[in-house]
Amino acid sequence: MSNISEPHSHDHANGTAPVLVEVTRGSMVESRHRGHAAVVDADGRVVIAVGDTETVIYPRSAIKPLQAIPFIESGATEAYGLNDTEIALACASHFGESRHVKLVSDWLRRVGLGTTDLSCGAHWPSCPEAARTLARTGQRPSAVHNNCSGKHAAMLTTALHLGEPTQDYVEWAHPVQQRILGLMEQLGGLDLSSAPRGVDGCSIPVYGIPLGNLALAFARFADPAQLPPARAAAATRVRTAMASEAWLVAGTGSFGTEVIEVTEADAIVKTGAEGVFCAALPKLGLGVAVKIEDGATRAAEITLAAILHKLEVIDTARALSLADRMTAPSHNWNGIRVGEIRPTTTLVKLP
Numbered sequence: 001m002s003n004i005s006e007p008h009s010h011d012h013a014n015g016t017a018p019v020l021v022e023v024t025r026g027s028m029v030e031s032r033h034r035g036h037a038a039v040v041d042a043d044g045r046v047v048i049a050v051g052d053t054e055t056v057i058y059p060r061s062a063i064k065p066l067q068a069i070p071f072i073e074s075g076a077t078e079a080y081g082l083n084d085t086e087i088a089l090a091c092a093s094h095f096g097e098s099r100h101v102k103l104v105s106d107w108l109r110r111v112g113l114g115t116t117d118l119s120c121g122a123h124w125p126s127c128p129e130a131a132r133t134l135a136r137t138g139q140r141p142s143a144v145h146n147n148c149s150g151k152h153a154a155m156l157t158t159a160l161h162l163g164e165p166t167q168d169y170v171e172w173a174h175p176v177q178q179r180i181l182g183l184m185e186q187l188g189g190l191d192l193s194s195a196p197r198g199v200d201g202c203s204i205p206v207y208g209i210p211l212g213n214l215a216l217a218f219a220r221f222a223d224p225a226q227l228p229p230a231r232a233a234a235a236t237r238v239r240t241a242m243a244s245e246a247w248l249v250a251g252t253g254s255f256g257t258e259v260i261e262v263t264e265a266d267a268i269v270k271t272g273a274e275g276v277f278c279a280a281l282p283k284l285g286l287g288v289a290v291k292i293e294d295g296a297t298r299a300a301e302i303t304l305a306a307i308l309h310k311l312e313v314i315d316t317a318r319a320l321s322l323a324d325r326m327t328a329p330s331h332n333w334n335g336i337r338v339g340e341i342r343p344t345t346t347l348v349k350l351p
Helices: 060-067 069-073 084-090 098-110 128-136 149-161 175-188 211-222 229-244 255-262 297-310 316-321
Strands: 019-025 028-041 046-050 197-199 205-207 268-272 276-281 286-292 328-331 337-343
Touching: 019 297, 019 328, 028 211, 028 297, 046 211, 060 069, 060 149, 060 175, 060 211, 060 229, 060 268, 060 276, 069 084, 069 149, 069 175, 069 229, 084 098, 084 149, 084 229, 098 128, 098 149, 149 175, 175 205, 175 211, 211 229, 211 276, 211 286, 229 268, 255 268, 255 297, 268 297, 276 297, 286 297, 297 328, 297 337
Parallel strands: none
Antiparallel strands: 019 028, 019 337, 028 046, 028 286, 197 205, 268 276, 276 286, 328 337
């Protein structure tokens, strides 16, 4: 990792990722989730290291708040009269609820585009009730229902404002994607030209980043004092939008929305596919990155909650409000509590 000063890592001696979360049923542990986590400040000092902070991961949708920075920095939001609603949607992995869909559709019309301009693909809403409602009316989901539709609307809007092609905006060489790549290199303090590459679920490029550098990027998002003034202002604007429109960032009943609201934006958190979760902690000037090796979101949530509790971002009062997020109860189909999803001593006893 570049510019990362690391303390001792709470790793297993044999190099195997530590078990961070366990799932119980009755008196027995039924499943275990291994993973890694890093907490870093804006100077690259590692405050907490669990597992291997050098492990290279695809950050997936966890970096949507960072990808939204050029949307503001370019002047596109101001040019089109867009506000915190659109900025929050640009950061969102939304559940496809009716308000999400309407707001993204209205946004596209406002800038002279439509659903067919989105290259993210279509999937059923993540919200079960929204999916049932759509099915009852005999409709099929479109790209606007995609959880990434807000991010794609932001990319298209930025391209329009800068006079760039709106076709092929998901391709690696397109200015929209190159701009984001440069941003991630600056925030993460590393050269990504030789990084592993892939294609994300919504068809934009994804590149491998060491976990510690990902945490560094979120630390600089949380405390952008070292960034150029326009970029620092854009980062602050993104955090403000996510705080004021936390529901838009995910949706009803989501872990991310609830944590942002309960912590009063002391933690700006964002999930990514395959067990990734990141957080910016503005008051502490810290960034957090979590990766669960088997890709389980349930374990990433428990891990992040435990780290936030250790850092006292989730204090005693907030922990009461987030009790079911700190240790999640497990119920069977009859509603009987049969076990729980809980942090292991590796997390509970973080120094």
